[in-house]
Amino acid sequence: MRLEVLGCHGSETLTTRTVGFLIDDELMLEAGTAASVLTLERQRKINSVIISHAHLDHIKDLPFLVDNRIGESATSITVFAIDVVLEDLRRHLFNDSIWPDFTRIYNGNTPLLRFETLHAGACTRIGDIEVTPHGVSHVIPSVGLLLQKQGRALLYTGDTGTTDTIWQAASNLPELSAVLIEASFPETMEHIAKVSGHMTPSMLLQDLCKLNRPEVPVYIFHMKPNYEKDIVDELRRELKDRLHVLQEGDIIQL
Ligand SMILES: [Zn+2]
Numbered sequence: 001m002r003l004e005v006l007g008c009h010g011s012e013t014l015t016t017r018t019v020g021f022l023i024d025d026e027l028m029l030e031a032g033t034a035a036s037v038l039t040l041e042r043q044r045k046i047n048s049v050i051i052s053h054a055h056l057d058h059i060k061d062l063p064f065l066v067d068n069r070i071g072e073s074a075t076s077i078t079v080f081a082i083d084v085v086l087e088d089l090r091r092h093l094f095n096d097s098i099w100p101d102f103t104r105i106y107n108g109n110t111p112l113l114r115f116e117t118l119h120a121g122a123c124t125r126i127g128d129i130e131v132t133p134h135g136v137s138h139v140i141p142s143v144g145l146l147l148q149k150q151g152r153a154l155l156y157t158g159d160t161g162t163t164d165t166i167w168q169a170a171s172n173l174p175e176l177s178a179v180l181i182e183a184s185f186p187e188t189m190e191h192i193a194k195v196s197g198h199m200t201p202s203m204l205l206q207d208l209c210k211l212n213r214p215e216v217p218v219y220i221f222h223m224k225p226n227y228e229k230d231i232v233d234e235l236r237r238e239l240k241d242r243l244h245v246l247q248e249g250d251i252i253q254l
């Protein structure tokens with residue numbers, strides 16, 4: 001599994017972009033960053049997008065990713081998410097007001113956009129990747145994901161505060177190769193982290209103990225740009241070389 005980091009921060013600045021990971025050139029994990037950094041040729045290869053939850057920093061580029069496919073040959077983009085997220089996308093984004101309802105606009109016989117429901121705890125195959133979502137603890141319904149392919153597994157938390165189910169599920173996966181954990185705020189902002197459903201370094205470290213797999217590398221993402229240095233310093237003291245701080249342009253080969 002090849003994971004290319006298009007965006008991995010909790011907000012957008014000149015040098016940071018919101019969350020979007022391109023997997024094996026065909027599958028987007030989140031769509032906070034996609035169309036704004038990929039050539040049209042690379043966008044054409046994308047056939048599926050997984051969305052963890054409906055917040056803007058995870059969906060911002062989706063409207064343009066779909067729009068750029070108008071008039072292309074019979075291909076479509078399928079968005080995979082839990083029902084409540086798909087409903088938000090239908091009602092608030094692709095609603096013929098903010099942006100066209102691309103599920104009713106066709107390239108030949110194929111709609112430009114399709115929606116497919118993911119169910120918490122149930123495995124869905126997308127291409128050659130098995131995807132299992134688990135509910136996490138955010139301010140709106142949100143899932144973390146276990147992605148499995150060819151004997152390798154990746155845990156992606158999405159946006160979450162302290163949570164349980166996904167750690168339990170991952171503990172049972174001997175092939176777990178990496179965890180991508182959100183780390184949004186430094187320790188001094190614990191109150192904001194808790195009311196907004198995000199992690200501080202100490203919350204992250206406590207959750208990581210639930211996994212009980214000290215050999216698995218930890219990749220952090222969703223750092224709020226103005227606090228990134230503090231977050232990294234606080235985590236580095238505990239995790240040392242186990243910690244990897246994702247940056248735009250990174251490629252992880254699992
Ligand atoms: Zn969020």
Ligand SMILES: [Zn+2]
Pocket residue numbers: 010019055057058159222
């Ligand atoms: Zn977010």
